[in-house]
Amino acid sequence: MQYSAFSLLKNALTGHRYWKPAWREAQPRDRYDVVIVGGGGHGLATAYYLAKNHGITNVAVVEKGYIGSGNVGRNTTIVRSNYLLPGNVPFYEWSMKLWEGLERDINYNAMVSQRGVLNLCHSDAQRDAFARRGNAMRLHGVDSELLEKEQVRKIAPYLNFDDARFPIQGGLLQPRGGTVRHDAVAWGYARAGDRRGVDIIQNCEVTGFRIDNGKILGVETSRGFIGASKVGMAVAGNASRVAGMAGMRLPIESHVLQAFVSEGIKPLIDTVITFGAGHFYISQSDKGGLVFGGDIDGYNSYAQRGNLPTVEDVCEGGMALMPMIGRVRMLRQWGGIMDMSMDGSPIIDRTPVDGLYLNAGWCYGGFKATPASGWCFAHLIARDEPHAVAAAYRLDRFATGHVIDEKGQGAQPNLH
């Protein structure tokens, strides 16, 4: 059933009795052309684009819990393409373009809100670095504006301009950046894929791979063996674990990142703002909660929870930047497991196993990548060759030195 204001009205008149499930509760079949492991944003988007762009509809997404139980439903919903390096900008900009047309494409309102992403700078060196980045974005045809302090003040007069330890000197604004309702992305892609024939199989954990002579035959799952000509892994925080079942050791560490939401309040913060002298970023959800976060906890972990020192650090950043939020209460804190790669950039590539493909290494920035990641992973799986905008995301780049290190932190994943 198509969603629209009209269908909503019509259904309101009949007591909403005729809505259909957003996606079928599919049961695993014996085999598929393609099995995607992981029902997060990336896995679901991949399945959708396999069907839509490549006509491959005999596809299953297998998810160990419920779809969206991973990072796609835990992130702070920020989307942007304000990247610096040539390997990244075209990819994230393609993602941005897909976001811009997503809702009409998948017929689901994911509340793509281009409210602007503002990064603040607090020193001359930081301003120069922003200029470099802003210029790089412009060279790629991406919108960017370098703001003076007074322009920042106009956008966010409540920031600490008076007694800041690290005074705000300006900022880099990407007006097209913003936020997207994260759960809706998973549900919207699931529904759109389902409508094209994709099976979404929940509560089905992949426990192993069946590989013969270097070729993939299918996946072992908690609900039995599922045969497949091709298998794509899109399990984000569990990438090392899942790839390990295929005998691979990935250049990835798993770390906890926390996020926080405050009680709902009337509109207070209209853009996405990131602090440049500490780890803190914030936006306000349409429901009114301030959604904020900061640094990862710093130790390797598969536990989806964080600890107090990081909570304190994040809130310190928040209070330093916008002292008006002191009396606003934090309502919930939670954590997700980040697939932190060695250069902070992702991997979308073939693996040494024929027919097995890898999508991983998203660190804490993979939500914004969801559409392009799905698009490019589908392309790779369908055609066996990388999509142009994702061509740099090779697994062997750590061996060859063609790393894509935006932050210049090197092979220390917890610093990316």
Next chain:
Amino acid sequence: MTPLPQSRRLASGGLIDRSRTLSFQFDGKPMTGHPGDTLASALIANGTILAGRSFKYHRPRGILTAGSEEPNALVELRSGARREPNTKATTVELFDGLVARSQNRWPSLGFDVMSVNSLLSPIFVAGFYYKTFMWPAAFWEKLYEPLIRRAAGLGRASREPDPDSYEKAFAFCDVLVIGGGPTGLMAALSAARAGAHVILCDEDFSFGGRLLSEQFVIDGQSGADWKAAAVFELEQNPAVTLMRRTTVFGGYDQSTYGALERVGDHLPVPLPHMPRQRLWKIVAKRAVLAAGAVERQIVFGGNDRPGVMMASALRSYVNRFAAAPAQRLGLFTNNDDGWKTVADCIRAGIKVEAVIDPRPAIPEAFRQLAIQAGARLFEGGLVQDAHGTARGLQSIDVMTSTGRTESVAVDGLAVSGGWNPAVALTCHLGARPVWRDDISAFVAGDTPPGLVVAGAATGAFDLRSCLADGVRLGAEAAQAAGFTAVAPTVPAASEETLGLMPLWKVTGARTKAFVDFQNDVTAKDIVIAEREGFRSVEHLKRYTTLGMATDQGKTANVNGLAIMAALTGRSIPETGTTTFRPPYTPVAIGAFAGHHRGKHFRPTRLTPSHAWAAEQGAQFVEAGQWLRAQWFPKPGETDWLTSVNREVIAVRGAVGVCDVSTLGKIDIQGADAGTLLDRVYINGFSALPVGKVRYGAMLREDGIVMDDGTTARLAQDRYVMSTTTANAAKVMQHLEFCHQVLWPELDVQMVSVTEQWAQFSIAGPRARDTIQKLIDPMADVSNMALPYMGVTTITVCGGIPGRLFRISFSGELAYELAVPARYGDGVIRAIMSAGAEYGIVAYGTEALGVMRIEKGHPAGNELNGTATARDLGLGKLMSQKKDFIGRVMAERSGLTNPDRPSLAGFVPVNRADRLRAGAHFLGLGAHPSASNDQGYMTSVAFSPSLSHWVGLGLIKNGPNRHGERVRAYDPVRRGDIEVEICSPVFIDPEGGRLRV
């Protein structure tokens, strides 16, 4: 306006202090209450039940509970900069002068225009927004979203900085008892009598829990008296810390508990020097969770109408606060506990009109009680709908056991749907609660290490078992913490039964039946969610927003789950469990930040010459945590460039001094010190003669430059390394890692001495003359005795020990003089007077930067974490004779490609043009596009020596392109100029000046 009398205050009883009267205002109306009241109880005593408007439909909502689980009665407390949105009136301790305002309504609470939303409710069902608002695309940000945002959110945050302060503290104990009700008090007594150091926390301002609100008898005394005696004993015990107004909000790893103490929230403003709140991190050997249980709703039509109240809350208001929420009450209970309400109402003189108990048969004693109260009894009956207005309840429709519907006039309805044990803290580390059919509730599953659950929190809802639990678990906890416990005898209390018949939702309701009050989630929304496939609990929660409001669904979640279970024909545990995330109740962001705000966000590190520089009127700049002098304006100098040019010219022409103490200094000692340095630096240090200094660069393991600096050899087994200011800690960490993890066999020790030494760069042609005047007579610092890149120990100013390094960052004849930090202030003054006759100036980081750019030294902007040694022109330093960290990885093809951007100098073709760092290089005439991007400008400076701007940059194949012209393209600053590539060394390329 004078306040009206407290019309609903009972004539006697309650734990309030009637001898004092407190004035307060709600929505501008003056009212009074007493110490011991909460805002909610005071409102009730003044006849006000209506306290807020709901989130989506703006339905009028009344006070529902008497605790932190309150979904409805949220107010804006205080005003101005202290305004706190969404404050639960049920947890606010009344103080004199309190001002509160209802929220999310316009123009008034009684008449709210937005309640038209209720008419649109057939459209505003769960998830409606995912289905519409998609066309046209641009309307989302411009029209739909602003409308939604304005309608959503409840209270308004203040837009002013929070004027109060917050504190953080640590506490350690043997036994932490969470919750000071009968169980918790008993557990604390039991553990304390064993000698354990006990911390007892309760979120309430008074200990006692349900003892305050029920007519209990323990050991022949009233519950309140027993409690008073227990608290007295605990207070006398020095090993016990009693923390009232303290919520343990989270359980974390390593037996750490987060707790929030509301130190000054019960006062109009905190007293001087008093924090508003204090964040405690309590590390407990053992913890006893005695947080009680939360009564839950029953879902029926109009169950959200003002006047509908939890039965336990009603008893709290009557017994503890002596306030009557109703005069003609209905009671709807599916369990024995709810029946306590009847007896309490009789005692308080509140008329019970009807008792509706869905159970087919109830104990005879209850029938008698109903008769005694003169109440109509509906055994096997159900409340289908409650009717009323914003002003209060008018009637309820009761479906009798025979299927008739009867209307009963009431002005209040007490509801008890059973109890949910408060097990949130057992789940914060990831454990799931488990379902117990006998009490129809979730109880703790696996508990975190060291934590046990006691009393009502385990599902033991009668007082006798609670006390027994407290005795036993308190003693066991003390024992586990190493004490010998003698379990006290369990006080006597009467037995109680629960006899619960699960009832989640009444069928046949004609009006809206709410599950989650605050988020306006109705039973119908759950039906829609199920229909659309959002059947897993988490999907249900996220699709309908059930349980995501400020009360985290404390009164709602289990009902939602049960309704979903019924719809899908599964059992409740099959349907899922509820998840609990910290914090248990919301915590002010300011409390987590503590003092770390404003100037105190991070420590400020001051250089040894800071006070002197401040006297000179220096302009300071943040360099990491350091404050450094950026330049020293002279009278009449109005713009920074004038001052900086003057400083540079003075250094290059005479002499200048700069505090360089912020650079990292690491003292490295031991027989293998040289070996360690050989391995971390790309160039060799073990062959460096004593008394010599060498420039070195070190790589990360991945072959990228990590840091650079000079290292001096002071003795055969002693070096002192200097690092960049930015990387001081990182390099120290790296060396420690290398030593402790990679090569523990090396005989070497190191310590950071950055803060132990004041270090001044004295640079310029007259530097030696200046130095000469400072050092004590016997030392020889002639060019022969102390040549370029030499180091010597000396004394200055009559015996102050120091080190003199002949090194230069500026490219001039220069020294760095290091003295113990405490002499820094004196020595900078001495340097200035010694140099006065040569025209010495103090120079800051700007002039320092100009001179290093003129000399082509790479610094922070070039050491950008992606440049290799070769990129920076340091390739020839990479030793071929020895191994060093990063050597192998630096040879990867991606890092050796000659096309990589590498260091070059740049000058504007039109010498009047200004250069800008961050500009990208494009070929002349090339279209501005990513494929034509050749690199970028890293650092720029106006060179007073050359009278034009100079820059350093990384450009493809840079060293081989000197003389070529390119575009410096800077669209974000509307810059686009032609520049010429040149050598990065603009001044004295042969280095003659260094060696004079």
